[in-house]
Amino acid sequence: MLFSMPVDVAxxxxxxAAAAVILGTVLQRVSGMGVGLVVAPTLALLLGPVAGVLLTNLTTTVSAVLIGITLRHDIDWQRYVRLAPLIxxxxxxxxxxxxxxxxxxxxVIIGTALIGTLLMTALVRIPPVSGAVPAAMAGTAGGFLNTAVGVAAPAMLVYAQATNWQQRSFAATLQPIFFTMGLTSVITKVGLGAAPISGLPPLPVIGLVxxxxxxxxxxxxxxxxxxxAEAGRKVAVVVVTAGALLLLARGVGGMAGVF
Structure with a gap:
C-alpha cells in the first residue's frame, strides 16, 4: 500500500513527492499559497494522513521562511499579530x-475538508467584515485546518476576501502566518502524541523533500x-481537488473494506 512506507520509499x-513540493512552492511564490494545498493531499496519499500531513507541516514551515524573506517588505505585521495568537x-x-x-x-476528513473549503471560497459570496472577531475566527480556523489536514490557505482566503485584503500584502503576510501555523502544528501534534516523529519516513527522505x-x-x-496570482491559484485549486478526491475515495474504500 502506498501509505505504508516506514523504511524503503520507492x-x-x-x-x-519532490515534484509536488516544487509545484507547491512555485504556486506559493506566485500567489502566496500553494505548498499546503498541493503537498498535503499528495503526501497523505503517499505516506498516510498522519505522517503525510506532519511532513507537509514541516515543509510549509521551511517554505514560509524562505518566501517570507523574499517578500518581507510587503508583510503587514499588524494583521499578523491579530491572526497569530488564535492559531x-x-x-x-x-x-x-x-x-x-x-x-x-x-x-475522509481531509478530503472532505479540502473540497468543502475550496467550494466555499469559489461559490459563497463573502460579506465584508472588519475588526478583531473575524481575525480571531480566521486564526482559529486556520490553526485547526493546518494541524488536522495540512491546509490553512482556504480559511485565510475567506478572511482576505471578507476584509478586502490587497493581494500583494496578503501574499507576503501569509508567509509568517504559515510559518507560525506549521511550527505550531508540529509541536502540538508531536507533544500530544497525535503524530509521533517515528512515523515519518527516514531522514534522507525528509531532507530530499x-x-x-x-x-x-x-x-x-x-x-x-x-x-x-489568480492563474497560480487556479492551478493550485485543480491540483488540490484531484488529490482530495483521490484521498476521499481511498478513505471511503478503506471504511468499506475495499482497500
Whole structure:
C-alpha cells in the first residue's frame, strides 16, 4: 500500500513527492499559497494522513521562511499579530482529532475538508467584515485546518476576501502566518502524541523533500514575472481537488473494506 512506507520509499514515489513540493512552492511564490494545498493531499496519499500531513507541516514551515524573506517588505505585521495568537487555540483540537481518528476516517476528513473549503471560497459570496472577531475566527480556523489536514490557505482566503485584503500584502503576510501555523502544528501534534516523529519516513527522505523548497522558490521567482496570482491559484485549486478526491475515495474504500 502506498501509505505504508516506514523504511524503503520507492524512487517513483520520491519523485512524485519532490515534484509536488516544487509545484507547491512555485504556486506559493506566485500567489502566496500553494505548498499546503498541493503537498498535503499528495503526501497523505503517499505516506498516510498522519505522517503525510506532519511532513507537509514541516515543509510549509521551511517554505514560509524562505518566501517570507523574499517578500518581507510587503508583510503587514499588524494583521499578523491579530491572526497569530488564535492559531494555537485552533491547533489543539486539530491535534486531538488526528490522534483520535483512524486512517480511513482521517482520509475522509481531509478530503472532505479540502473540497468543502475550496467550494466555499469559489461559490459563497463573502460579506465584508472588519475588526478583531473575524481575525480571531480566521486564526482559529486556520490553526485547526493546518494541524488536522495540512491546509490553512482556504480559511485565510475567506478572511482576505471578507476584509478586502490587497493581494500583494496578503501574499507576503501569509508567509509568517504559515510559518507560525506549521511550527505550531508540529509541536502540538508531536507533544500530544497525535503524530509521533517515528512515523515519518527516514531522514534522507525528509531532507530530499524539504530540499525541493529552495528549488521551487528559484523557479517560482521566474514564473512570478510571467504568471498572475489568480492563474497560480487556479492551478493550485485543480491540483488540490484531484488529490482530495483521490484521498476521499481511498478513505471511503478503506471504511468499506475495499482497500
Amino acid at each position: 524512487p517513483l514515489l520520491l519523485i512524485v 494555537v487555540v485552533g491547533s489543539v483540537p486539530g491535534a486531538l482529532l488526528v490522534g483520535a481518528a483512524d486512517r480511513s476516517w482521517l482520509e 524539504v530540499a525541493m523548497v529552495p528549488i521551487g522558490l528559484l523557479v517560482g521567482g521566474l514564473v512570478a514575472r510571467r504568471v498572475t
